[in-house]
Amino acid sequence: MDAKTCLKKLEYVGVLAFATVDAQGNPQVRNISAVHYEPDALYFFTARGKDFYRELLEDGRVQILGYTRYKEMIRLSAQAKPVSQEEQQKWIDTIFREQPYLENVYPGNTREIGIVFEIRDAQIEYFHLGVHPIFRETYVIGNGREKEKGYRITDSCIGCGTCVSVCPQRCVTTGDAGTPYHISPEHCLHCGNCSEHCPVSAIERV
Amino acid sequence: MDAKTCLKKLEYVGVLAFATVDAQGNPQVRNISAVHYEPDALYFFTARGKDFYRELLEDGRVQILGYTRYKEMIRLSAQAKPVSQEEQQKWIDTIFREQPYLENVYPGNTREIGIVFEIRDAQIEYFHLGVHPIFRETYVIGNGREKEKGYRITDSCIGCGTCVSVCPQRCVTTGDAGTPYHISPEHCLHCGNCSEHCPVSAIERV
Numbered sequence: 001m002d003a004k005t006c007l008k009k010l011e012y013v014g015v016l017a018f019a020t021v022d023a024q025g026n027p028q029v030r031n032i033s034a035v036h037y038e039p040d041a042l043y044f045f046t047a048r049g050k051d052f053y054r055e056l057l058e059d060g061r062v063q064i065l066g067y068t069r070y071k072e073m074i075r076l077s078a079q080a081k082p083v084s085q086e087e088q089q090k091w092i093d094t095i096f097r098e099q100p101y102l103e104n105v106y107p108g109n110t111r112e113i114g115i116v117f118e119i120r121d122a123q124i125e126y127f128h129l130g131v132h133p134i135f136r137e138t139y140v141i142g143n144g145r146e147k148e149k150g151y152r153i154t155d156s157c158i159g160c161g162t163c164v165s166v167c168p169q170r171c172v173t174t175g176d177a178g179t180p181y182h183i184s185p186e187h188c189l190h191c192g193n194c195s196e197h198c199p200v201s202a203i204e205r206v
Numbered sequence: 207m208d209a210k211t212c213l214k215k216l217e218y219v220g221v222l223a224f225a226t227v228d229a230q231g232n233p234q235v236r237n238i239s240a241v242h243y244e245p246d247a248l249y250f251f252t253a254r255g256k257d258f259y260r261e262l263l264e265d266g267r268v269q270i271l272g273y274t275r276y277k278e279m280i281r282l283s284a285q286a287k288p289v290s291q292e293e294q295q296k297w298i299d300t301i302f303r304e305q306p307y308l309e310n311v312y313p314g315n316t317r318e319i320g321i322v323f324e325i326r327d328a329q330i331e332y333f334h335l336g337v338h339p340i341f342r343e344t345y346v347i348g349n350g351r352e353k354e355k356g357y358r359i360t361d362s363c364i365g366c367g368t369c370v371s372v373c374p375q376r377c378v379t380t381g382d383a384g385t386p387y388h389i390s391p392e393h394c395l396h397c398g399n400c401s402e403h404c405p406v407s408a409i410e411r412v
Contacts, residue, residue: 015273017223019235029225029235030281031273049357049398049411067221067237075236104338105395110374113399132310151255168316189311192255193319205255 003139004039006074006124011037013066013074018044020055020062028055034102036095040141041120043083045095045102047113056080056117064119071130078122078144082115091116123147133169133187148206150188151195153180156202163194163203209345210245212280212330217243219272219280224250226261226268234261240308242301246347247326249289251301251308253319262286262323270325277336284328284350288321297322329353339375339393354412356394357401359386362408369400369409 010016019029030052034045042064046052056062064076083091092114096102106114121142128135140146153163153172157180164172164181171187172194180202183194195203216222225235236258240251248270252258262268270282289297298320302308312320327348334341346352359369359378363386370378370387377393378400386408389400401409 017225017235017271017273019223019225019233019269021227021231021233025227025231026267026283027225027227027233027235027269029223029233029269029271031271031279047395047397047399049401050396051355061232063225063233063235065223065235065237067223073237077232101335105335105340106374106397110372110397110399113374113397113402129307129311134311149257166316168312168319189253190256191253191312191316191319193253193316195255196319 001126001137001139003124003141006126006139007037007039007042007141009068009072010042010064010066010074010076011035013068017065018052018062019065020052021059022051022055023058028052034095034099036091036098041118043091043095043116043118044080045092045114045116047106048115049113053115057082062119071128073125073127073129075125075127076119076122077125077147078119080117080119083118088116091118121145133171134189135186136188137186150185150190150206151183151192151203152206153183153194154202154204155180156200157181158200158202160199162197162199166193166197168193207332207343207345209330209347212332212345213243213245213248213347215274215278216248216270216272216280216282217241219274223271224258224268225271226258227265228257228261229264234258240301240305242297242304247324249297249301249322249324250286251298251320251322253312254321255319259321263288268325277334279331279333279335281331281333282325282328283331283353284325286323286325289324294322297324327351339377340395341392342394343392356391356396356412357389357398357409358412359389359400360408360410361386362406363387364406364408366405368403368405372399372403374399 036043122144124139159179242249328350365385377390
């Protein structure tokens with residue numbers, strides 16, 4: 001998998017969940033399908049009267065989530081920015097051309113209440129529950145920041161094998177080098193079972 | 207539409223988006239299908255090692271979003287709470303029985319790293335873009351708090367009719383009583399076009 005394929009898969013999913021935070025710190029999430037996809041960016045339409053618009057303008061942090069028919073979860077973490085005034089009309093018209101149902105929602109000139117935001121720099125998390133062992137990876141588009149997550153076995157490991165036996169995905173390997181044991185990050189659920197069971201607290205969150 | 211039907215529709219959707227806020231105030235959203243539905247409550251499974259678990263335990267505010275094949279968006283705003291220690295096993299086993307794929311993810315005893323949260327009190331927003339005019343309503347389960355949103359025309363209305371002509375959904379009515387005009391909240395997009403165009407600023411956000 002890679003970043004471009006993830007964006008293409010999101011395009012096929014069509015309807016994505018966009019999560020933001022409101023001024024009171026409440027989580028907010030809604031479905032958006034008014035999206036135009038470039039190979040390494042996306043553009044989406046909303047209206048200037050919506051709470052969503054205020055949250056984007058005042059804070060801008062957004063997570064965008066799509067779930068494919070193959071049980072793949074694809075998530076972008078990014079900062080959304082309005083496209084420049086000069087380019088608004090071009091992107092609004094592009095999105096309306098690609099998503100004809102929008103004409104039913106905003107007929108005629110009423111699309112002028114719209115505004116288009118862009119996502120150029122993002123971290124992408126790919127998480128596939130439909131394979132065994134499960135599979136995850138992270139990618140970046142533009143100047144997206146890659147943030148590590150999960151669990152790591154430290155040098156305190158005594159090689160007792162408890163973590164190997166309790167891992168639901170069997171993703172702990174003893175390795176040739178003896179201790180410390182190793183967690184394969186691409187197969188890890190982040191469930192924490194290894195960490196809870198380690199008798200010497202050698203497994204820490206990244 | 208009503209609250210119970212919304213929950214039943216979410217059950218048919220199967221895979222929902224759960225949005226929370228992390229300790230740094232970032233929006234977080236992921237898909238969850240490990241859910242058990244009661245007529246007026248829902249129970250969902252996660253693992254104690256996940257960020258999601260921490261966000262639920264430390265903050266608990268959650269928005270749960272489902273999108274039906276009929277273009278209906280159904281959204282619950284709630285406070286999630288872990289079910290009591292005595293009831294954990296019962297709900298974990300219920301969810302695993304109803305969602306057999308979970309056995310692939312957490313085989314054997316490894317489900318013990320799981321924890322079940324419940325949603326009993328929630329506001330539900332129903333939003334249907336697949337009809338014309340669009341349709342929205344809000345409902346409540348348990349002691350959920352109903353929060354009004356949208357736009358209202360105040361007594362400053364001069365009856366010029368601008369809002370009627372710019373409303374994408376034609377949901378402003380002049381009424382028998384003359385001014386102020388009236389916005390039908392069940393058909394309003396919350397796009398703000400009426401408010402932007404009102405020459406006397408008579409239309410305010412609720």
